[in-house]
Amino acid sequence: MKRLTLLLLAILMSITLFACNQKPLINPNEDFCVEGRNEGVFVCEKRFTSYFDTIISLKIYYDKDSNYDLDEVYQEFLELTEKFHQYFDKYNEYEGVNNIYTINNSNEPVTVDLELFEAVEYALENDDLLTDGDTLLFNIALDPVLQIWHNARGSSLCDPFIEFGTDYCPVPTSELEDKTFNVNPDDILMDRENLTIGFSKDNMGIDLGGFAKGYVTDKIASYLNQYNINYILNLGNSNVYVNGINVDREDGAYYIALTKPFAAFNDPQPYYGIVKLTNGLHLVSSGSYQRYFKNINDYSDEKIYHHIIDPRTNYPGGDFPSVTILYNSGTKGDILSTILFLLSVEEGLEYVNNNDDLEASWYLGADNIVMSDGFADYLLDLN
Numbered sequence: 084m085k086r087l088t089l090l091l092l093a094i095l096m097s098i099t100l101f102a103c104n105q106k107p108l109i110n111p112n113e114d115f116c117v118e119g120r121n122e123g124v125f126v127c128e129k130r131f132t133s134y135f136d137t138i139i140s141l142k143i144y145y146d147k148d149s150n151y152d153l154d155e156v157y158q159e160f161l162e163l164t165e166k167f168h169q170y171f172d173k174y175n176e177y178e179g180v181n182n183i184y185t186i187n188n189s190n191e192p193v194t195v196d197l198e199l200f201e202a203v204e205y206a207l208e209n210d211d212l213l214t215d216g217d218t219l220l221f222n223i224a225l226d227p228v229l230q231i232w233h234n235a236r237g238s239s240l241c242d243p244f245i246e247f248g249t250d251y252c253p254v255p256t257s258e259l260e261d262k263t264f265n266v267n268p269d270d271i272l273m274d275r276e277n278l279t280i281g282f283s284k285d286n287m288g289i290d291l292g293g294f295a296k297g298y299v300t301d302k303i304a305s306y307l308n309q310y311n312i313n314y315i316l317n318l319g320n321s322n323v324y325v326n327g328i329n330v331d332r333e334d335g336a337y338y339i340a341l342t343k344p345f346a347a348f349n350d351p352q353p354y355y356g357i358v359k360l361t362n363g364l365h366l367v368s369s370g371s372y373q374r375y376f377k378n379i380n381d382y383s384d385e386k387i388y389h390h391i392i393d394p395r396t397n398y399p400g401g402d403f404p405s406v407t408i409l410y411n412s413g414t415k416g417d418i419l420s421t422i423l424f425l426l427s428v429e430e431g432l433e434y435v436n437n438n439d440d441l442e443a444s445w446y447l448g449a450d451n452i453v454m455s456d457g458f459a460d461y462l463l464d465l466n
Contacts, residue, residue, distance in 0.1 A: 094337055103205040111145050113154045119331035123147055126331060129157050135296055137319030139180040141303075144313040147329045151310045163306055167299045168197040169367050171291045173226065187226065187288040192272055192281030200278050204297055206291060208269055209415065213422045214328070216403070217397050224268040226288030228397045232256045232390065236376055248348070251379035254388060266394070291450065296322040297417025304413070309355060315339075321373075323366040324413055338463060344372035344404035344446055355446065357463040367416040369424040370405030370446075393425050400425040409442040409461060428453055 108123045109117050111411055116127035128142040141160050146154065149169065173183040173391075186193045216262045243296035247333045265284045272281040291298075296318040301315055304324055315337055329360040340354035352440040358366060375389035393400030408423065410416035419441070423431040424429075428445050435443045435455040442458040 087345060095177045101323070103182070108147055111149075116145065119144065121331050124331045127153060129161075131161065131164065134164050135171075135299070135318065138317075138319075139164060139319065140315075140317045142315040142317070144327075144330050146313075148311065151312065156307070156310065159306065160303060163303055163329070164299065166198075167202075167295075167302060170202065171295045171299075173288070173357065174288060183289050183291060186280050189281070192274065192279035194277065196277050197278060200273070200275065200280065202291065203271070203272060203280055203289065204275070205414065206294060208270065209418060210268055212415065212418055213426075217322065219268065220394060220425050221293055221418050222266060222268055223289050223291055224266045224271060224287060224291065225392065225394055226290040227264045227266060228259070228394075229290050229292075229306070229392055231255050232388075232392060232399075235326050235388075236374065236390075241376065242379060242381065245379075245382075246377070250376040251382075252376040252388070253380060254378050264397075272448075293421045294414055294417040297365070297413035297415070300324050300413035300417075302366065321368045321370075322413060322417060323360070325360045325362065325364060329363055340364055341368075341407060341444075343449070344370050347414075355449065355452065356444075358407075358461050359463055360409075360461070363411055365413045366407060366411050367410065367413070367420040368405055368407040369420040371399065371401055372404055375399075375425075383405060391421060391424055395425075402427060403445055403447045405446045406431065407444050407446070409458065411440055 091191070091309045108319055112124055115129050116125045118270060119126045119298045123146055123431070125145045126142065127145050128140055130138055130140040132138055141157065142154065169177045169180050170182050173187055176182070181193050182199065186195070203223070210219050210221050210223065235255045236250070237251050241250050243250045245251045246411050265287045270283045270287060271289065296436060300316055300318055300322050304326060307314065307326065313330055317326045320342055323339050325337040329337045337360045339358045339360055341356040341358060343350065343353055343355050350445050360366060371389040371391065373386050373390065375387045377388065378384040378386065387399070390398045391400060392398065406423045407419060408416055408420045410419065423434070423443060426434070428447070431443065431445065432453065432455060435441050442461065444458045445453040447453060
């Protein structure tokens with residue numbers, strides 16, 4: 084009996100000591116972390132508005148297995164984002180940084196950091212993912228044409244008050260018609276030994292907007308791989324990447340809403356679907372519903388003049404509001420979403436269905452969603 088009593092006391096003491104060691108998880112940072120749905124989980128998020136002309140956020144799911152310095156992770160995330168923003172910026176120069184602006188405004192090849200050189204190199208090596216005959220549908224040398232459309236959107240003749248939420252600007256027809264532009268990417272001079280980038284012809288320029296956010300997403304994800312972090316990385320809702328397990332949901336998945344293009348400000352449900360994402364998947368969208376204007380010289384012209392320019396016409400392309408793809412690469416996903424937007428739905432659907440690990444959906448209207456063979460497998464049933 085005495086031996087049994089001692090055994091019970093030992094068990095009780097072990098349970099008591101174990102319970103004492105299981106201290107409740109303390110909020111790692113009350114400034115930007117809140118309690119999650121599940122006990123012991125904190126959802127931490129920081130948003131930044133100064134980069135890549137969009138809102139960038141990193142949402143981390145912090146629990147008892149998290150053994151990293153949260154503030155350090157966010158600080159390095161911010162520094163990495165800012166670095167590539169400066170590299171890819173073609174409108175501004177920065178002290179001590181040779182970037183796309185420097186290259187485009189120099190008469191001689193420019194020495195750049197290895198990271199920028201490799202980004203341009205990657206774009207040139209992958210610009211033929213999908214072509215129309217000899218025309219590259221993804222072309223980083225299209226900057227002379229893109230600059231004309233950028234100037235049109237920023238023209239002093241624009242009027243933002245004709246229609247709520249829509250700018251009216253002059254369509255740059257005279258600047259484009261019967262004009263020849265130096266947009267051959269083969270005329271971009273790349274010297275890897277000396278890390279210089281230049282042009283073999285005058286009036287050329289580089290624009291990395293067609294893949295910049297996807298490329299940066301992959302770079303940030305590569306950096307975060309050194310930690311055991313569960314997170315959602317969101318670059319403007321058009322580039323979303325998820326990593327690890329969502330410890331705040333029983334199924335461990337992440338759920339991302341698909342925004343309705345041109346949704347009304349007071350729309351009670353501004354999304355048309357919810358995608359279930361798992362570790363390592365990228366969701367990338369391209370569409371005409373951002374950075375667009377209508378023709379100020381013809382109010383009857385209902386055409387949307389948006390920022391995705393078709394290299395075949397030098398005018399905005401696409402016959403539908405948006406396309407969304409699921410892929411395992413942010414960089415190639417960004418390139419592919421831009422290209423698929425410029426193709427017809429039929430052409431795009433054939434391409435996607437013939438490529439493994441790639442799924443897509445086309446938003447044609449509220450009651451008209453076209454999906455590739457496997458896209459529905461990722462959708463949450465809203466009925």
